Amino acid sequence: MAKGLLIVLSGPSGVGKGTVGSALRKRLPELTYSVSATTRQPRQGEENGVNYFFKTKEQFLDMIEKDELLEYAEYVGNYYGTPRDFVEQTIEQGNDIFLEIEVQGALKVKEKFPEGIFIFLLPPSLDELKDRIRGRGTETQATIDHRMSVAVDEMNLLQHYDYAVVNDEIDLACKRIESIIIAEHCKVR
Ligand SMILES: Nc1ncnc2c1ncn2[C@@H]1O[C@H](COP(=O)(O)OP(=O)(O)OP(=O)(O)O)[C@@H](O)[C@H]1O
Numbered sequence: 001m002a003k004g005l006l007i008v009l010s011g012p013s014g015v016g017k018g019t020v021g022s023a024l025r026k027r028l029p030e031l032t033y034s035v036s037a038t039t040r041q042p043r044q045g046e047e048n049g050v051n052y053f054f055k056t057k058e059q060f061l062d063m064i065e066k067d068e069l070l071e072y073a074e075y076v077g078n079y080y081g082t083p084r085d086f087v088e089q090t091i092e093q094g095n096d097i098f099l100e101i102e103v104q105g106a107l108k109v110k111e112k113f114p115e116g117i118f119i120f121l122l123p124p125s126l127d128e129l130k131d132r133i134r135g136r137g138t139e140t141q142a143t144i145d146h147r148m149s150v151a152v153d154e155m156n157l158l159q160h161y162d163y164a165v166v167n168d169e170i171d172l173a174c175k176r177i178e179s180i181i182i183a184e185h186c187k188v189r
């Protein structure tokens with residue numbers, strides 16, 4: 001049986017990975033979504049096991065110790081990581097898996113799965129990025145400033161990705177990613 005594709009959507013905080021990712025899952029319901037573990041506090045409306053597996057720092061360090069994470073990164077004061085078994089089992093079963101993760105973690109996944117498809121989501125401009133993070137209303141001003149300073153460094157790592165998709169309009173960004181996935185399925189390997 002052919003293995004599934006590992007698709008990584010990455011890019012700076014607030015660019016719209018979550019928004020585009022959930023719109024894409026409606027268009028491609030067969031896509032399996034990897035739920036990450038994090039030590040960050042849940043935002044209003046977020047559910048354990050749906051948006052994230054919310055962990056204490058001790059629980060997260062224990063997952064690292066037991067090699068349960070495919071990758072992890074410390075990002076703006078919290079840990080985030082991808083549970084390994086679920087990703088590997090999904091691919092082995094012939095299903096595509098979709099990861100929405102930040103840039104350091106994406107590059108670690110690329111070292112382990114160079115055959116993965118790495119997509120960088122870009123904002124139309126840095127001003128628009130800042131407006132989006134601020135407009136979401138989930139972060140303090142200090143966290144927004146920290147995330148914006150990290151964003152500039154992250155965008156310099158675009159060259160390591162296979163595809164760059166601008167998230168100007170949600171629907172257009174979704175169509176571009178859907179086209180990439182369709183083309184990757186048609187690729188002669
Ligand atoms: N194309 C778009 N046009 C206008 N606003 C958008 C667009 N895409 C996303 N947004 C808005 O930008 C904000 C940030 O989006 P989202 O939370 O999806 O970003 P993210 O990249 O997942 O962020 P994080 O990495 O911090 O989790 C949200 O308020 C969302 O509604």
Ligand SMILES: Nc1nc2c(ncn2[C@@H]2O[C@H](COP(=O)(O)O)[C@@H](O)[C@H]2O)c(=O)[nH]1
Nearest residue numbers: 013036037072073080081082100101102105
């Ligand atoms: N390296 C990883 N990054 C992850 C993972 N899950 C989410 N993320 C990214 O972290 C930032 C912040 O997320 P937020 O929910 O606090 O806004 C964002 O870029 C996410 O995409 C992961 O498993 N590994």
